[in-house]
Amino acid sequence: MKPASPFLELDEGPRVRVVFDGTPLDLRAGANLAAALLAAGVQTLRHTSVSGAPRGPFCMMGACYDCLVEIDGVVRQACMTEVAEGMEIARPRAGEAGHGA
Amino acid sequence: MAHSDLAVVGAGPAGMAAAVTAAEAGLSVTLLDEQPRPGGQIYRDVDRAAARRGDILGADFTVGVRLTGALAQPGVAHVPGATVWAIEAGWRLLYTRDGRAAEVTADRVILATGAMERPMPLPGWTLPGVMTAGAGQILLKQSGLVPREAVLVGCGPLLYLVAAQMVRAGVPPRALVETQTKAELIAAFRHAGGALRNGPALAKGLGLIAEIAGAGIDRHTGATDIAIDGEGQAEAVRFRAGGRVHRIPARTVLLHHGVVPNTQAARSLGIAHRWDHGQHCFAPVLDGWGETERAGLFIAGDGAGIAGAKAAEAAGRLAALQAGRQAGRLSRGQRDRQAAPLRAALSRERALRPFLDAAYPPHAPALRPPDATVVCRCEEVTAGDIRRYATLGCTGPNQAKAFGRAGMGPCQGRYCGLTVTALLAEANRQSPEATGYYRIRPPLKPVTLGELAAMDAPARDAAE
Ligand SMILES: Cc1cc2nc3c(=O)[nH]c(=O)nc-3n(C[C@H](O)[C@H](O)[C@H](O)COP(=O)(O)OP(=O)(O)OC[C@H]3O[C@@H](n4cnc5c(N)ncnc54)[C@H](O)[C@@H]3O)c2cc1C
Ligand code: FES
Numbered sequence A: 001m002k003p004a005s006p007f008l009e010l011d012e013g014p015r016v017r018v019v020f021d022g023t024p025l026d027l028r029a030g031a032n033l034a035a036a037l038l039a040a041g042v043q044t045l046r047h048t049s050v051s052g053a054p055r056g057p058f059c060m061m062g063a064c065y066d067c068l069v070e071i072d073g074v075v076r077q078a079c080m081t082e083v084a085e086g087m088e089i090a091r092p093r094a095g096e097a098g099h100g101a
Numbered sequence B: 001m002a003h004s005d006l007a008v009v010g011a012g013p014a015g016m017a018a019a020v021t022a023a024e025a026g027l028s029v030t031l032l033d034e035q036p037r038p039g040g041q042i043y044r045d046v047d048r049a050a051a052r053r054g055d056i057l058g059a060d061f062t063v064g065v066r067l068t069g070a071l072a073q074p075g076v077a078h079v080p081g082a083t084v085w086a087i088e089a090g091w092r093l094l095y096t097r098d099g100r101a102a103e104v105t106a107d108r109v110i111l112a113t114g115a116m117e118r119p120m121p122l123p124g125w126t127l128p129g130v131m132t133a134g135a136g137q138i139l140l141k142q143s144g145l146v147p148r149e150a151v152l153v154g155c156g157p158l159l160y161l162v163a164a165q166m167v168r169a170g171v172p173p174r175a176l177v178e179t180q181t182k183a184e185l186i187a188a189f190r191h192a193g194g195a196l197r198n199g200p201a202l203a204k205g206l207g208l209i210a211e212i213a214g215a216g217i218d219r220h221t222g223a224t225d226i227a228i229d230g231e232g233q234a235e236a237v238r239f240r241a242g243g244r245v246h247r248i249p250a251r252t253v254l255l256h257h258g259v260v261p262n263t264q265a266a267r268s269l270g271i272a273h274r275w276d277h278g279q280h281c282f283a284p285v286l287d288g289w290g291e292t293e294r295a296g297l298f299i300a301g302d303g304a305g306i307a308g309a310k311a312a313e314a315a316g317r318l319a320a321l322q323a324g325r326q327a328g329r330l331s332r333g334q335r336d337r338q339a340a341p342l343r344a345a346l347s348r349e350r351a352l353r354p355f356l357d358a359a360y361p362p363h364a365p366a367l368r369p370p371d372a373t374v375v376c377r378c379e380e381v382t383a384g385d386i387r388r389y390a391t392l393g394c395t396g397p398n399q400a401k402a403f404g405r406a407g408m409g410p411c412q413g414r415y416c417g418l419t420v421t422a423l424l425a426e427a428n429r430q431s432p433e434a435t436g437y438y439r440i441r442p443p444l445k446p447v448t449l450g451e452l453a454a455m456d457a458p459a460r461d462a463a464e
Helices: A033-039 B013-024 B046-057 B065-070 B133-143 B157-168 B182-196 B199-214 B264-268 B309-326 B332-351 B353-359 B383-391 B397-403 B417-427 B449-453 B457-463
Strands: A007-009 A015-020 A023-028 A068-071 A074-077 A088-090 B002-009 B029-032 B076-079 B083-088 B092-097 B100-111 B115-117 B130-132 B145-147 B150-155 B175-178 B218-220 B224-229 B236-241 B244-249 B252-257 B259-261 B273-276 B281-284 B297-299 B374-376
Touching: A007 A033, A023 A033, A033 B133, A033 B145, B002 B013, B002 B309, B013 B029, B013 B065, B013 B076, B013 B100, B013 B309, B029 B100, B046 B065, B046 B133, B046 B157, B083 B264, B100 B309, B100 B449, B130 B133, B133 B145, B133 B150, B133 B157, B133 B252, B150 B157, B150 B236, B157 B175, B157 B199, B157 B252, B175 B236, B175 B244, B182 B199, B182 B353, B259 B281, B297 B309, B309 B332, B332 B353, B374 B417, B383 B397, B383 B417, B397 B417
Parallel strands: A015 A088, B002 B029, B002 B100, B029 B076, B100 B297, B130 B252, B150 B175, B150 B252, B175 B218
Antiparallel strands: A007 B145, A015 A023, A068 A074, A068 A088, B083 B092, B092 B100, B115 B259, B224 B236, B236 B244, B273 B281
């Protein structure tokens, strides 16, 4: 069972199915991906390459890079991405989230 | 390749006002911002959020639609979702949009890239569930999310604003753990004269505090020894206040002790910066119009020094007027007539700052954290590592890169730069100014090979 959301959600709207780390999730279409994952109870988006420590969104403004996820094979900032139907989202493998290309 | 008279980076109050003022003077303007919608940090997503939750966010937020609405005019080409990663003299701006790199050229450039929250390295600040207070506010503005069981930690006007907005949303924070002391507040009153010049702003601040008190939220002031506990995610905030140790359970912890200029773009162009003693940060050296030492390059808004949204708007317009004058579209008289009221507004807004800076100084232990605390989030370098580099002869942040990887991760030092400067300055008994800051090189934000490959061939060749 997924843990209850630590957030109150004020907005409603149609949801689309995405897959996060193998688990199907119904997120609000067009919503900010980092926010939508937090609302769905997902707090850890990646693990650091140095110590494997868990990380989640920190700045929500594209500055900290702690929200990196792999979307359809490309490492991107979840806080700078909008939810789209069918997204395949994975926690980036250790080492991949550290350095953009 | 698109060419315009003026390129503006950042569509917050400074950038939007600059773009519109320049267009009104007859300049063609390209306005680039990495966010999908205009507004910047204060007016984030205002076009949608003002209608949905203007009552929660308040009139100081909804007023932003005035600026976003003015962008709809033929002289301004707003390019949303454009992350600028390189700026070259002459001027050429390279950016990524929708997974493709692209470029624009312009005769002049205004950087209006705003501020970011001052890094607040405390034990446990890297745990999931710990965010900046501004991030919490962005979740509310842009996505309509309010954290339940949240504790706000730190100090400053934005901390009170976020707390009040959460109260209005019906999900008050569990507690405010505030770092400023009564003594600091009392000492700040020597700047009261300046603050009184901006009475309405002062009254609003007091109103927020009253709103928080009215909601019955626990406030602890003068907090020290703050740490966030948790296994794999934030679970509680621990601190000492009023002579005893407290531990408040929290699933979300929002940190804030002020904002500092985002200087990455200016630094990548080698612009000189000075240390601002009152605001404990670096700020670019500018003339009265916001122009840098490099002709045709301006900086406006909180990226030039923290003074808030109204000041940012006025500074954006001033820079645009001077750009219009330089381009021969405005006479000296036209420029100066329009500039006079803007200068008055700017000085009124700035008058409030010495009071705020003294009343809510940064939390000293988070400027120079204990050895075990991670300061570089990307590469997990601790304060103790930096101190050790100093004992081995490291005198500045750039040298630190020879000792370890601090500042070399994807955030490019945004969240460790000021801490590394402070730690080395203290260890070497040097001023922050003499210690310096990271040298910033493009790309300002990581670019992938795929994005470069998708760029039109001539531009790509030039980029290599
Ligand atoms: C998270 C946060 C929340 C804040 N909330 C408030 C508030 O509620 N009330 C208040 O009074 N003050 C707030 N502030 C203070 C804020 O700095 C000022 O009020 C005001 O927003 C400054 O305006 P500006 O135009 O200088 O910059 P900003 O409003 O910060 O706008 C800068 C813009 O530049 C863009 N940008 C930056 N770098 C790049 C790049 N490389 N490529 C493309 N685009 C880029 C950003 O996306 C952003 O939209 C907040 C600050 C922060 C950091
Ligand atoms: S949360 Fe900081 S970059 Fe996305």
